[in-house]
Amino acid sequence: MSSGRLRRLLTTVLPPLLVLVFVVAGVEWIVARGWVAERLLPRPSTVLRVFVPSSPDPLTLSDQLDLRRTLLWATWGTAKGAVLGFLLSVAVGTVVAVLLSSNRWVRRAFYPYAVFFQTVPIIAIAPLLVIWFDFGLPVVIAASFIASVFPVIANTLTGLLGTDLALREMFRLYGAGPLATIWKLRLPHALPSMLTGYRIAGGLAVIGAIVGEFVSSGGLSSLGAVIDTARTQLRTDVVFAAVLLASLLGLAIFATINALGTLLLHRWHASEQP
Amino acid sequence: MIPAPSKTAPTYGDPQPALGVSLRNASVVFGDGPTRLPAVDNVSLDIAPGAFVALLGPSGCGKSTLLRAIAGLQPLHSGELSITHRRSLRRDIAFVFQDANLLPWRSALHNVALPLELMGTPKSERLAAAEAALHRVGLSDALKRYPAQLSGGMRMRCSLARALVTRPKLLLLDEPFAALDEITRQRLDEMLRDLWREHAMTTLFVTHSTSEAVYLAERAIVFSPRPATILLDTPINLPLLRPADIRTSVDFAHIARTVFSALRPSNPGGNP
Numbered sequence: 001m002s003s004g005r006l007r008r009l010l011t012t013v014l015p016p017l018l019v020l021v022f023v024v025a026g027v028e029w030i031v032a033r034g035w036v037a038e039r040l041l042p043r044p045s046t047v048l049r050v051f052v053p054s055s056p057d058p059l060t061l062s063d064q065l066d067l068r069r070t071l072l073w074a075t076w077g078t079a080k081g082a083v084l085g086f087l088l089s090v091a092v093g094t095v096v097a098v099l100l101s102s103n104r105w106v107r108r109a110f111y112p113y114a115v116f117f118q119t120v121p122i123i124a125i126a127p128l129l130v131i132w133f134d135f136g137l138p139v140v141i142a143a144s145f146i147a148s149v150f151p152v153i154a155n156t157l158t159g160l161l162g163t164d165l166a167l168r169e170m171f172r173l174y175g176a177g178p179l180a181t182i183w184k185l186r187l188p189h190a191l192p193s194m195l196t197g198y199r200i201a202g203g204l205a206v207i208g209a210i211v212g213e214f215v216s217s218g219g220l221s222s223l224g225a226v227i228d229t230a231r232t233q234l235r236t237d238v239v240f241a242a243v244l245l246a247s248l249l250g251l252a253i254f255a256t257i258n259a260l261g262t263l264l265l266h267r268w269h270a271s272e273q274p
Numbered sequence: 275m276i277p278a279p280s281k282t283a284p285t286y287g288d289p290q291p292a293l294g295v296s297l298r299n300a301s302v303v304f305g306d307g308p309t310r311l312p313a314v315d316n317v318s319l320d321i322a323p324g325a326f327v328a329l330l331g332p333s334g335c336g337k338s339t340l341l342r343a344i345a346g347l348q349p350l351h352s353g354e355l356s357i358t359h360r361r362s363l364r365r366d367i368a369f370v371f372q373d374a375n376l377l378p379w380r381s382a383l384h385n386v387a388l389p390l391e392l393m394g395t396p397k398s399e400r401l402a403a404a405e406a407a408l409h410r411v412g413l414s415d416a417l418k419r420y421p422a423q424l425s426g427g428m429r430m431r432c433s434l435a436r437a438l439v440t441r442p443k444l445l446l447l448d449e450p451f452a453a454l455d456e457i458t459r460q461r462l463d464e465m466l467r468d469l470w471r472e473h474a475m476t477t478l479f480v481t482h483s484t485s486e487a488v489y490l491a492e493r494a495i496v497f498s499p500r501p502a503t504i505l506l507d508t509p510i511n512l513p514l515l516r517p518a519d520i521r522t523s524v525d526f527a528h529i530a531r532t533v534f535s536a537l538r539p540s541n542p543g544g545n546p
Binding site for chain 2 (some may be wrong): 166167169170171172173174175176180184185189191267268269270
């Protein structure tokens with residue numbers, strides 16, 4: 001690694017890291033002094049202890065199961081639902097956006113119903129999903145999909161419709177059909193905004209998956225279920241540990257999409273130029 | 275108006291003749307009702323196959339609209355447009371825009387190959403043609419570069435190569451070099467003039483610049499402010515081969531003055 005890259009890494013990583021250290025130390029101190037009850041806000045050190053393998057778990061949460069393994073297993077369960085929901089959003093959202101972009105009247109007729117996915121309170125229809133799909137993974141995928149599909153549609157559509165008039169005219173001049181125009185002009189042009197949509201959708205997919213898990217997955221098979229169970233036993237440390245894992249999962253999806261974006265855009269797009 | 279005599283460029287054995295353009299009482303109107311905006315008003319014009327014609331006029335006078343109408347990108351409100359010897363919509367007409375309009379996600383080579391790709395030319399054939407076209411405009415060493423890595427002049431040359439790759443019989447250029455610096459612009463003018471002499475193609479060039487028009491064309495047409503009507507139609511009687519320093523010759527200055535005074539009438543009652 002060159003000193004320039006090291007420097008860039010330090011300047012991008014150091015500021016948020018310092019904020020983290022200060023906030024965590026501050027919370028630790030406030031709770032340690034007894035200003036906030038530990039029952040309400042666990043000390044960060046207590047939360048982190050959940051991840052230490054040797055820590056004994058005298059509580060009933062997991063029937064003496066290794067809490068750390070339970071949490072990792074639950075993270076995997078949530079990752080499955082969130083990633084499948086996200087991929088469904090990408091597939092369906094892209095197709096819907098292409099159809100909406102094809103014609104102004106199609107757009108006027110159907111776009112309000114796409115917005116519906118943005119405004120529907122996912123927590124309110126989650127029980128309905130259980131009635132439709134029964135308990136288990138399909139509910140989680142459906143909730144994750146509903147929560148994350150709109151940003152894919154909206155951003156892809158913006159990109160598809162934002163092509164330069166002169167470029168569209170050039171395609172027309174050379175007799176390009178609608179399919180060639182979408183494939184060779186509109187979609188490549190839309191790629192940067194599609195990736196922006198994916199970044200937003202990735203985080204929302206995790207949120208949707210956890211809402212789905214609240215209502216549909218029993219036991220400790222997912223982070224949503226773990227949070228629900230730990231909540232009833234006032235295990236705020238486990239709740240926080242699960243929330244931390246959920247955030248890291250969202251971050252991992254985000255980082256994967258960013259890496260994909262760099263791979264696809266680095267040669268030509270301004271957002272990836274040094 | 276006196277119909278201007280036009281020199282026809284040699285064809286170098288290309289069997290397909292250049293296209294002629296004929297407009298009869300052509301009008302273009304944008305909008306309707308209170309926002310109705312006539313852009314081109316009753317223009318009649320004959321352009322012989324193989325001619326090089328410069329179209330001049332003040333900004334927004336409708337000369338670009340006229341060019342777009344000839345390309346088939348803008349329907350006529352009334353009047354007639356006919357293009358002689360045309361085989362198909364796709365093959366024979368090429369348009370060079372004000373911006374280079376390259377696809378930023380494609381290398382220079384694949385940008386130039388695009389028109390042939392859209393017409394369904396086999397890959398090896400179209401890449402060979404694109405490479406030859408880029409070679410002709412002096413971009414042989416930039417085949418793999420992306421538009422973001424090219425200078426403004428190089429991008430415009432790439433755009434020219436893309437227009438030429440289909441071997442068009444009618445080349446339409448809409449102020450292609452307006453954004454470039456003077457030296458780059460003159461170089462590209464010289465290149466374009468050579469390209470016109472090599473290929474049998476009718477060329478219509480929209481510009482603001484009197485000296486660019488006189489250097490390039492065999493005939494200059496000056497339009498009035500919007501809606502466009504023809505104010506002057508004059509032949510440019512300069513040699514077929516035009517060295518760079520012809521711009522300083524007396525003949526050049528003489529023709530330039532004629533065009534310039536039509537473009538900016540100096541009578542006190544005229545436009546400011």
